[in-house]
Amino acid sequence: LAKTTQPISMDSYEGQEVNITCSHNNIATNDYITWYQQFPSQGPRFIIQGYKTKVTNEVASLFIPADRKSSTLSLPRVSLSDTAVYYCLVGDRGSQGNLIFGKGTKLSVKP
Amino acid sequence: GAGVSQTPSNKVTEKGKYVELRCDPISGHTALYWYRQSLGQGPEFLIYFQGTGAADDSGLPNDRFFAVRPEGSVSTLKIQRTERGDSAVYLCASSLRGGGEYNEQFFGPGTRLTVL
Numbered sequence: 001l002a003k004t005t006q007p008i009s010m011d012s013y014e015g016q017e018v019n020i021t022c023s024h025n026n027i028a029t030n031d032y033i034t035w036y037q038q039f040p041s042q043g044p045r046f047i048i049q050g051y052k053t054k055v056t057n058e059v060a061s062l063f064i065p066a067d068r069k070s071s072t073l074s075l076p077r078v079s080l081s082d083t084a085v086y087y088c089l090v091g092d093r094g095s096q097g098n099l100i101f102g103k104g105t106k107l108s109v110k111p
Numbered sequence: 112g113a114g115v116s117q118t119p120s121n122k123v124t125e126k127g128k129y130v131e132l133r134c135d136p137i138s139g140h141t142a143l144y145w146y147r148q149s150l151g152q153g154p155e156f157l158i159y160f161q162g163t164g165a166a167d168d169s170g171l172p173n174d175r176f177f178a179v180r181p182e183g184s185v186s187t188l189k190i191q192r193t194e195r196g197d198s199a200v201y202l203c204a205s206s207l208r209g210g211g212e213y214n215e216q217f218f219g220p221g222t223r224l225t226v227l
Contacts, residue, residue: 043115043202043218044154087153098144098167099216101153 004088009106018075020105022088025069033064033071036087038104044087048073075107083109113137115219117203123225124193132188132222136205143186144216145178146202154202160186161208193226200224 005023012018024033032051036044048055050062050071061074075082085104116135124130136143141162146154156170160180168178175193180186190197200221206214 042220043204044216045218046215085153098156098159098170099146099154100156101146103151104153 004090004102006086006088006102006105008103009108011108011110012078013110014079015077018078018082018107018109020073020075020086020088020107021070022073023070024088024090027068027090028092030092031090032092033062033068034089034091034099035060035062035073036089036099036101038085038087040084044101047086078107078109080109080111083107115203115205115217117201117219117222119222120220121223121225123227125227126193126195128193128226130190130193130224132190132201132224134186134188134203134205134219136184136186136203137217138184139207140205140217141183141208142206142214143180144204144206145186145188146204148200148202148221150199157188190224193224195226198224198226 032049034049035047037047038044048057048060048062050064052064055062063072085106087101087104089099115137118133122130143160145157147157148154158165158171158178159167163180163183175191178188200223202218202221204216204218206216208214
C-alpha cells in the first residue's frame with residue numbers, strides 16, 4: 001500500500017478555505033485516494049474519494065493532479081465545527097477494504 | 112437509521128483481567144471491522160469479518176486477542192490477560208459488503224479501554 005505524508009497540524013480561522021495536501025509518491029495504478037474526518041471521541045467518517053482530476057461533494061473538494069503523486073482536500077469556508085483530524089488514505093478500491101490510517105492532520109479552526 | 116453502536120463506551124479493568132467489547136453493526140452490513148486507536152495515532156486495523164467468518168485477522172497483535180461474530184451481525188472482541196499496553200480506544204466499523212467496489216466504512220464511537 002502506498003505510504004502517505006500529510007502535515008501533522010494546521011490552524012485556520014472561521015470562514016477561510018482550508019487546503020490539506022497529502023503526498024503519496026508510490027501510488028499504484030489501482031489505488032484510490034480517500035479522506036476521512038474524525039471528531040474527538042468519535043470514530044472516523046468518510047468525506048470524499050477520488051481517482052484523478054477533481055471530485056466535489058457537499059462537504060469538500062478533492063484535487064488530484066495528473067501524476068497522482070499528491071492530492072489536496074479543500075474545505076470551503078470552515079467553521080468551528082470543522083475542527084477535527086483529517087486522514088488521507090490510499091488503497092486499492094477492490095481490496096478487502098481494511099483501512100490503513102496514518103497520523104492524520106489535526107485542523108484547528110479558531111473564531 | 113441507527114448507526115454502529117459499541118458497548119460499553121468506557122471500560123476500566125485491572126492488569127490480568129479478561130474483557131469483552133461489543134459491536135452492533137448497521138443492519139444488513141455484511142462486513143465488520145475492528146480497529147484500535149492509541150492517543151495521537153490513527154486507527155490501526157485488527158480484524159475483518161465477512162459474514163460470520165474472519166476474512167483477515169492479520170492485525171491482531173497476539174493470541175490474547177480474539178473476536179467472534181457467530182450470527183453475522185453482532186461482534187465481540189475478547190482480550191485475555193489484559194496488559195497496560197492494551198489501553199486504547201477500540202473502534203468497530205461496518206460496511207455493506209467487503210471487497211469489490213469500494214464500500215464506505217461506518218464507524219462506531221468506540222470503547223475506551225483503560226487497563227490499570
